[in-house]
Amino acid sequence: MKLFDVYPLFDINIVKGKGCHVWDDEGTEYLDLYGGHAVISIGHCHPHYVEMMTKQLNTLGFYSNSVINKLQQQVATRLGKISGYEDYTLFLINSGAEANENALKLASFHNGRTRVLSAQKAFHGRTSLAVEVTNNPKIIAPINDGGHVTYLPLNDLPAWEEELAKGDVCAVILECIQGVGGIKMVTKEFAQGLSRACKKYGTVLICDEIQCGYGRSGKFFAHQWLDIEPDLITVAKGIGNGFPMAGLLISPMFTPVYGQLGTTFGGNHLACTAALAVMDVMEQENLVENAHKVGTFLLEELKKLKGIKEVRGRGLMIGMEFEEPIKELRLKLLKEHHVFTGVSGTNVIRLLPPLCLSMEEAKEFLVRFQRVIS
Numbered sequence: 001m002k003l004f005d006v007y008p009l010f011d012i013n014i015v016k017g018k019g020c021h022v023w024d025d026e027g028t029e030y031l032d033l034y035g036g037h038a039v040i041s042i043g044h045c046h047p048h049y050v051e052m053m054t055k056q057l058n059t060l061g062f063y064s065n066s067v068i069n070k071l072q073q074q075v076a077t078r079l080g081k082i083s084g085y086e087d088y089t090l091f092l093i094n095s096g097a098e099a100n101e102n103a104l105k106l107a108s109f110h111n112g113r114t115r116v117l118s119a120q121k122a123f124h125g126r127t128s129l130a131v132e133v134t135n136n137p138k139i140i141a142p143i144n145d146g147g148h149v150t151y152l153p154l155n156d157l158p159a160w161e162e163e164l165a166k167g168d169v170c171a172v173i174l175e176c177i178q179g180v181g182g183i184k185m186v187t188k189e190f191a192q193g194l195s196r197a198c199k200k201y202g203t204v205l206i207c208d209e210i211q212c213g214y215g216r217s218g219k220f221f222a223h224q225w226l227d228i229e230p231d232l233i234t235v236a237k238g239i240g241n242g243f244p245m246a247g248l249l250i251s252p253m254f255t256p257v258y259g260q261l262g263t264t265f266g267g268n269h270l271a272c273t274a275a276l277a278v279m280d281v282m283e284q285e286n287l288v289e290n291a292h293k294v295g296t297f298l299l300e301e302l303k304k305l306k307g308i309k310e311v312r313g314r315g316l317m318i319g320m321e322f323e324e325p326i327k328e329l330r331l332k333l334l335k336e337h338h339v340f341t342g343v344s345g346t347n348v349i350r351l352l353p354p355l356c357l358s359m360e361e362a363k364e365f366l367v368r369f370q371r372v373i374s
């Protein structure tokens with residue numbers, strides 16, 4: 001059997017990782033400014049993570065959600081503290097799309113409505129509702145095109161207020177820094193106006209923090225830069241440092257109902273252990289502060305470089321937009337200078353390194369990057 005061929009791949013076989021570096025099967029070392037798509041938060045193969053996961057695997061890998069799993073409560077307690085949302089509750093699942101799917105479902109159970117507002121260029125995942133609120137017709141299959149969603153321009157508050165005022169909108173879903181959309185930033189004025197309008201018209205505000213959250217922006221959540229409090233917050237990617245896991249943080253206005261939400265694998269023992277190990281390291285190594293410090297340095301230095309149309313971002317979520325397509329430039333950076341980066345569309349390079357990127361590694365990246373763009 002062959003693999004279903006849906007990914008355009010680089011011809012590189014990564015077999016080893018440590019911190020912000022990975023190695024291919026020929027022993028070539030690469031600087032990882034991509035973090036396996038913003039997933040590696042505390043660095044590859046962190047010894048504390050490896051030790052905790054190994055120990056858990058030798059104790060119990062999995063049991064179902066029909067029995068008490070005290071690790072889940074430990075994750076909830078720690079996540080409440082670290083994020084500043086101690087009064088919210090937590091529902092655990094396995095992927096970002098699943099988190100958004102459950103958020104939209106919960107919003108609809110809550111207010112009985114079915115319309116959703118989403119931003120132009122938004123990306124929220126590939127399952128039925130998550131893909132419907134994703135503004136990319138190429139990945140919305142006819143069966144997912146349920147007519148629930150209106151896409152609106154980011155930061156155009158009057159346009160969103162006009163739709164909300166109709167009184168029939170179930171939920172607004174928003175990335176406070178758009179990832180796939182090209183590192184587009186939500187303004188404070190827009191976020192606060194939107195939050196007020198959602199409250200006024202009984203609409204649930206969902207912040208998708210799957211890529212921009214979990215410390216990446218230099219605060220625990222990107223929306224915390226904008227001083228808003230969403231009703232639902234979705235997290236994934238960095239929460240497990242590569243172990244598939246996701247979470248839905250739920251405000252106290254929602255009442256849980258037995259059986260309404262559920263999952264076989266969500267919140268299993270290994271996933272919870274991964275999340276606990278990640279939070280240990282984030283706290284011990286001050287990784288949110290590090291993301292802020294190193295990210296601010298990188299942003300400032302990148303803005304000084306000639307040949308880039310615009311540099312955008314916050315913390316270790318950075319986009320560099322070029323006048324021309326960056327395919328060749330990115331390939332050269334990878335093949336000749338051994339740096340992994342991400343991409344948005346055709347003209348934007350995306351940096352999503354592990355949150356432990358050091359100043360030295362950031363400087364090393366700048367040296368290699370300058371060689372390519374000069």
Ligand SMILES: Cc1ncc(COP(=O)(O)O)c(C=O)c1O
Nearest residue numbers: 095096097123124125179210211
């Ligand atoms: C903002 C955002 N939301 C949702 C998702 C979907 O997450 P997953 O691929 O884990 O389903 C992604 C993935 O890239 C994302 O960037």
